[in-house]
Amino acid sequence: MKIYIKSLILITLILNSIELKSQDIQFSQFYNVPLYMNPGFAGSLHRTRVSFHQRLQWPKLDAKYTTSVLSADTYFSKYKSGVGLMVLQDNQGGGQISSTEVHFMYSYEVNINRKWTFKPGIEAAYVSRFLNYAELRFPHQFNNTQGLVSGTDPQDLLNRAKAYADLSAGGILYTKEFWLGFAGHHVNTPNQSFDGGANVSTLPAQYSIVSGYKYVLFQRVSMQHDKEEISVTPTFQYKWQGKSDQLDLGLYGAVNEFLVGFWYRGIPIKRYEQRIQNNESIIGFVGWKGETLRIGYSYDLTVSRLARAGTGGSHEFNLTYVFPKKHKKKIMKRLPCPSF
Template sequence: MLLMPEVVTAQDPQFSQFYAAPLYLNPAFAGATQQARVGLNYRNQWPSIDANFVTISAFFDTFIESKNSGVGMLLMRDTEGQAGLKSTSVGLQYAYQLYITDWLTFRPGFQAAFYNRHVNFSDLTFGDQFDPNTGEIINPTNESFGNLSKNFVDLSAGGVLYTKNIWVGVAAHHLNTPNQAFEEDADPKELPTKLSFHGGIKLLFSPGTMGSGLYARPQERSLTPTFQYKTQGEFDQLDMGLYLTLEPIIIGTWYRGLPFKKLEGFNNNESIVLLIGFTKKGGQGDLLNIGYSYDYTISKLGSGSGGAHEISISYSWNNRDPRKPPKHIMQIPCPDF
């Protein structure tokens, strides 16, 4: 594919647990928990195919109560293909919390990121290296590609509008459509702007109870339908499903694809995603979330691809000054996975 730059179109990495990668989904989520938070995401896509599609992200964000502002940092590393095409990025984010009414809040957010893309063609093998009788590699190749690297700056923005139980958001990544071409004199290979629309509603049931007496506390019982639609260049995709929260356990399932839109004659059905998550709340507002999801491939690629495995871990803690009286702040009701 790397030898056909005129016909190849790149797409951004994706996470099935897109709300477990909030800063990657939308910079407006920076500081959205009203606390300090760290998180880690790992995704291994199609492990049965020797193509090495692995994405890792780590993030930190916090809320500055006196400024009604959230700040965050996002680190990403994406590896794909036999040649080890790697994309590494560091993004800084800022979001402002604007109270429109007592029940409606809007958060705009912005990100500036620095990207490095690197590819090592020396990891590939070519026909002139093989013994035609045995198939063994006996010769060095006459091809000379070497290592190639590209740096660029990337700009993104987004916003989230929400009430106590409903939220909708939009994000636009790669607003400056940076040039990804490795060679300076090559034709520009602009990274297309990616638009993402996401939202959902949390339906609360009668809570359960953990502990007894003075140590009793309510346990959340809720159903949360969600969706995410994204488009980038010639590609678009829809994720839709729901989360069932029976604290401390969260179960989720959703569908990825666009059944009403065919792609080159094929039905655009990609996968069914299944999630199991665990959440634990601490006495001072601390919150630990651990999630695992599996993508069962339903496209023509088939289940032999190995689907995709994804793990997410996040931890948030209260970092506000305990001497100050608590401030009324509405939290976004979106799930943590």
């Protein structure tokens, strides 16, 4: 019976993904995957940046969600333009469902005045999804006494694949201390159905708003030009897609190179059902930001009713390398986002 229940849970998760009732991948360190968050962030550092990011979600459940992101972006000051490339690999259920995505971004920097800057961006992606029916188990294969009693139907042994184009756009308005970004993903609402067009299952467009303000509490530059700074940065990110929405609200602190942050994910004033409060997780983050190397780790503590299943929370790791400047240039206004 225990095997039967676990199989039903896994099948439910898989079928939800097939029917596209699940939502986009969510990252707790959303500022450490800026190209995934908004194409307007391409080239936002005004230097060349390469980043590797990985999320391990609910490792103690059979679902086994693992997402890896490799990205690179740079800025061309002569053309006031940023370009970015991102490759994303996502696996669910130990490989039963996998997705590979290749994203290209372009952004352009518009100096509104000496204080305000606007960076619109566009994005085009190629997405390939794969579904392995041979590793799935269905309810008709089980009974209450013997467990698994029959094999997979030969028709179900066929591996399914689906590829499609995905379009997105966004923009960021910012000053030295404040930023506000808006993005729309899957604006072409692509069809993700594995049935070769027999059934249409579109991916709903996702929209997001992100904002924050950096408060500098202490700042000093020594005679050796070493900079000391202590700052706190409250941030939020609100996303909605189809009938689902999500809010990340938290605070980010920095003491010179050392970083720490805490976030809450959920909308407690909104209930999906009368007895189910919209609480998802509490997130803690620690990191270190050098001139060229940045490292970050975060952990999601599940606080929803799913915590009873012993999910093991979620882990995220980030490693970013920023190429040093080749020669001195004029000082350019940069986004005050904490991970930058």
